[in-house]
Amino acid sequence: MNADEKKRLAAQAALDFVVEDSILGIGTGSTVNHFIDLLAARKLRIRGAVSSSEASTERLRRHGIAVLDLNEIDDLPVYVDGADEADRDLRLIKGGGAALTREKIVAAVAQRFVCIADDSKLVEVLGRFPLPVEVIPMARAYVARELARLGGRAVWRTGTVTDNGNHVLDVHDLRIEDPVTLETQINQIAGVVTVGLFARRPADLLILAGDSGVTVLGQRD
Ligand code: 5RP
Numbered sequence: 001m002n003a004d005e006k007k008r009l010a011a012q013a014a015l016d017f018v019v020e021d022s023i024l025g026i027g028t029g030s031t032v033n034h035f036i037d038l039l040a041a042r043k044l045r046i047r048g049a050v051s052s053s054e055a056s057t058e059r060l061r062r063h064g065i066a067v068l069d070l071n072e073i074d075d076l077p078v079y080v081d082g083a084d085e086a087d088r089d090l091r092l093i094k095g096g097g098a099a100l101t102r103e104k105i106v107a108a109v110a111q112r113f114v115c116i117a118d119d120s121k122l123v124e125v126l127g128r129f130p131l132p133v134e135v136i137p138m139a140r141a142y143v144a145r146e147l148a149r150l151g152g153r154a155v156w157r158t159g160t161v162t163d164n165g166n167h168v169l170d171v172h173d174l175r176i177e178d179p180v181t182l183e184t185q186i187n188q189i190a191g192v193v194t195v196g197l198f199a200r201r202p203a204d205l206l207i208l209a210g211d212s213g214v215t216v217l218g219q220r221d
Helices: 003-017 030-042 054-062 100-109 137-149 179-187
Strands: 023-026 048-051 078-081 112-118 131-135 153-156 167-172 192-195 205-210 213-218
Touching: 003 030, 003 078, 003 112, 003 205, 003 213, 023 030, 023 100, 030 054, 030 078, 030 112, 048 054, 048 100, 078 100, 100 131, 100 192, 131 137, 137 153, 137 167, 179 192
Parallel strands: 023 048, 023 078, 078 112, 112 205
Antiparallel strands: 131 167, 131 192, 153 167, 205 213
């Protein structure tokens, strides 16, 4: 099975966790694209979606799924999103698709965060994937220097502007033994909008697809 087939398999397994007659949170990326397509094909009865990116919003609308403003919603039972890396405690690196800020907001609102990925994303220690950090453009160089003080080598993702009009730094050379502390430290740097570490609010379920099928980590109920 190739990586894309595994992504589709993980996305398919996540359909079991959709709560019908409620609003569904939808993330961003190629794995989530499979999920959106399968959700539409399965015709599960949902009241609509809140989306973490313009790209997912467009895909949802193409399928005829209503996309709602998060400000209008006070109850979001489930959020489904992918990840760039995950550890066994369901802490994640996200933001490879530059949607990390809206993803973190929707994950914060959701009661249950269901993460879907192919099994290559599972690591023992986070940090092999460069850690994305969304920054206010004028703070980019300053934030890069501060990240160097934390041991990382920040590289500007040139040509990328987030849906919020900001820049992204990808931080290399980190071995993230304590993701909660690092998330807190990076959050405190002036000019940082969001760090793509999801450790203070990890996933609740991690659906990993591999050659032998699907494995679910975390609390099912
Ligand atoms: C976007 C993300 C994605 O969830 C992450 O990049 C995984 O993407 P893919 O499903 O394409 O592997 O965080 O900002």
